[in-house]
Amino acid sequence: MSTTTDVRRHRGGSTIAWSLVGPTLLLLIAFNVFPLIYNIALSFTNRELVGEDSRFVGTTNYTRVFSDPLFAGALRRTALFVVCAVGAELMLGFALALALVREFRLKRAVLAVVLVPMMLSPAVMGLYWALILNGNYGVVNQILGSIGLPQPQWLTDRDLKFWSIVVVDVWMWTPFMALIALAGLSAIPPHLYEAAEIDRASRWRVFMRITLPMTAPLLGLAVLLRATDALKQFDLVMATAGPNDAATQTLSTLLYQTVFRDGKIGLGAAFACVVLVLVIALATVFTRYLDHLRRARET
Amino acid sequence: MSFLALEKLEKRWPDGTHAVRGVDLAISEGELVVLLGPSGCGKTTTLRMVAGLEMPSAGRVRLGGADVTALPPSQRDVGFVFQFYALYPHMTVAENIAFPLECAGVARPERDAAVQRVAERLDLVALLGRRPRALSGGDQQRVGLARAMVRKPRLWLMDEPLGSLDAARRAEMCELIRVQQLADRVTTIYVTHDQEEAMRLADRIVVMSQGEIVQAAPPREVYDRPATLFVAKFVGSPGMNLIEGDVRAGRFVPAGAHASIALPNAVADGRVVLGARPEHLRLDPAGALRGRVALEAHAGPWRHVHVEGPWGRALALTSAHETHATGAEVRVAFDPAGIRLFDAASGRSLA
Structure with a gap:
């Protein structure tokens, strides 16, 4: 509050203020605001990738989006992906953090190794995993075969490939959850555990009543970040199964398919708008909840 | 036989520091003993060994006739008041005070009644719905005290509980602690580096220096007849x-x-x-x-x-x-x- 009034009072400073904020503002308008508005405009047209012919079609695209079984399928699949992948990442990451929070020899080295998957590019990782899980010459099936176990077609079996992608995503992002959880766990003052010991709390109660609630806000933030990211799942699917595979199609790959393969820009724009509204709604609900948690703690 | 006995208690840290050197102390039931000494004299370490938060390198702790040296804090039945309060920040004052009862499996209505009783004694009723962060230091420590009292443990252990309060609050809290202790007659060990606090509270002052007990006597005697030059200088404001x-x-x-x-x-x-x-x-x-x-x-x-x-x-x-x-x-x-x-x-x- 006081800073805004200060800036207003010093009228002479407004030139400097604008020159400092201006470039960023221009960039934001050029790359965020304009595309958004343009996208909304496109979503009411029948614009296609090839051909100049484009006219206003009203809400036709939106009606198509909501009646399209592909969209419903992709939405369901993406939701399942977010829930399963982020859920598993949260639980595995938290467990990993609990194991890593104590001091032990070579802790730094172990931590560095654990973080590797997170540091690599998702697209590259997708290609690597496509090789690793390849049904004929992949490392996994080689090992399974050598010990006489069945060799499932991880990436081509209709029922398996979606879960293979979930597993790869979990492998990639569990370290991220672990890192955030570790930060949360390390921030709990040790004397709280001493107090709990004096208060005769069982280990389970300490976990449920102290460890978990005290790391919850930070974990919530990590879940929010991961969930919005997983909602946009694209690179892994593209690298392993491609954009037009009914068993693995997510919202993002369906969008890609619609615009760049089918060439239907207007319909794609409507898709994008619906997804955007969905993500914003989810994120808003979630941040409200986190805010509520934080505020409750300070009264 | 004494209620609480420390026998040849020793503590060596892994880095070689010899923090507590052969402390012998017998405390009778209902007594309030103040461990007094400058920082680094081993008084807090001694207290933490009585609580079970620290394992002695040698020696025994006997409580109520039983050897509790190897027992964890949860099996010693003690209340502990921490220097920096150690309240659970995500719980309300009422939940903080009720936590030891919750752990003991006490049913909700009885828990609430017990919290209410303690809160009335310590003038905390108006604060029960608040969270620790919204409280002043003195109020936070009263919550810490309430949490230590609520289960009616056999022993109250207080580690410089008033160390981070201003002088006026400290005097007020000192009086409160003494009144509560006299009302319940709970055996108490209180650690401080403030000799005025020690004088005000103690049935017996135990002066420590460099890991050893230098003098253990009622306040009047420590003041009038210091056992060593160290006590003579340390006790009294100004000293001898x-x-x-x-x-x-x-x-x-x-x-x-x-x-x-x-x-x-x-x-x-x-x-x-x-x-x-x-x-x-x-x-x-x-x-x-x-x-x-x-x-x-x-x-x-x-x-x-x-x-x-x-x-x-x-x-x-x-x-x-x-x-x-x-x-x-x-x-x-x-x-x-x-x-x-x-x-x-x-x-x-x-x-």
């Missing part, structure tokens, strides 16, 4: 006046001065340190020691007069009406009943 010299033929002869002071008791000749509290010094024309007024300061009903002479420095308490010009020649007389002698080499009290 100490003057180095010799005993010759039953009289004290200060080093570097042509004077002598008659001693009330017969003491063998030798190098000694004479100790006397400021209230046992008078400025008197017939006094034995000659000196000059170095500084004078107002101290409520008293006036602090710092006197300097070839024998050293001394502080005398005089009436607030008396004034002395800085640099004025004065003579200092000693009240014979207030004279204490310490062996110069060992620092121990002589008779």
Whole structure:
């Protein structure tokens, strides 16, 4: 509050203020605001990738989006992906953090190794995993075969490939959850555990009543970040199964398919708008909840 | 048999520090013992070993006749008040106080009733719905106290509970703790580096220095008859006046001065340190020691007069009406009943 009034009072400073904020503002308008508005405009047209012919079609695209079984399928699949992948990442990451929070020899080295998957590019990782899980010459099936176990077609079996992608995503992002959880766990003052010991709390109660609630806000933030990211799942699917595979199609790959393969820009724009509204709604609900948690703690 | 006994308690840290060196202490039921000493003297470590938060390197802790040395804190039935409160920040005051009962599986209605009772005793009722962060330091520590009290443990252990409060709050809380302790007659060990707090609270003060007990006695005795020069300096605000010299033929002869002071008791000749509290010094024309007024300061009903002479420095308490010009020649007389002698080499009290 006081800073805004200060800036207003010093009228002479407004030139400097604008020159400092201006470039960023221009960039934001050029790359965020304009595309958004343009996208909304496109979503009411029948614009296609090839051909100049484009006219206003009203809400036709939106009606198509909501009646399209592909969209419903992709939405369901993406939701399942977010829930399963982020859920598993949260639980595995938290467990990993609990194991890593104590001091032990070579802790730094172990931590560095654990973080590797997170540091690599998702697209590259997708290609690597496509090789690793390849049904004929992949490392996994080689090992399974050598010990006489069945060799499932991880990436081509209709029922398996979606879960293979979930597993790869979990492998990639569990370290991220672990890192955030570790930060949360390390921030709990040790004397709280001493107090709990004096208060005769069982280990389970300490976990449920102290460890978990005290790391919850930070974990919530990590879940929010991961969930919005997983909602946009694209690179892994593209690298392993491609954009037009009914068993693995997510919202993002369906969008890609619609615009760049089918060439239907207007319909794609409507898709994008619906997804955007969905993500914003989810994120808003979630941040409200986190805010509520934080505020409750300070009264 | 004593209620709580520490037997030859030792603590060595992994880095080699010898924090507690053979502490022997017997505490009777209902007693409030204050462990007093400067920081690093091992008092907090001793307390934490009694709580079970720290494992002794050697020695035993007996509570109620049973050896509890190897037991974790949860099996010792103690309440602990931490220096920095250690309240659970995500729980309300009521939940914090109720937590030990929750852990004990006490049913909701009884829990609430117990919290209400303790909250009334400690004047916390209005704060029950708040969270620790919204409370002042003094209020937070009252919650800490309530949490330690609510289960009615066999022992209250307090680790510098008032260390981070301002002076006014500290005096108020001191009184509160003593009143509560007397009401329940709970055996209590209280750790502090503040000798005034110790005086106010203790049935018995245990002065510690460098991991060892130097003196364990009621406050009056620690004040009147300090066992060593260390206690003489540490206890009392300001500490005892100490003057180095010799005993010759039953009289004290200060080093570097042509004077002598008659001693009330017969003491063998030798190098000694004479100790006397400021209230046992008078400025008197017939006094034995000659000196000059170095500084004078107002101290409520008293006036602090710092006197300097070839024998050293001394502080005398005089009436607030008396004034002395800085640099004025004065003579200092000693009240014979207030004279204490310490062996110069060992620092121990002589008779």
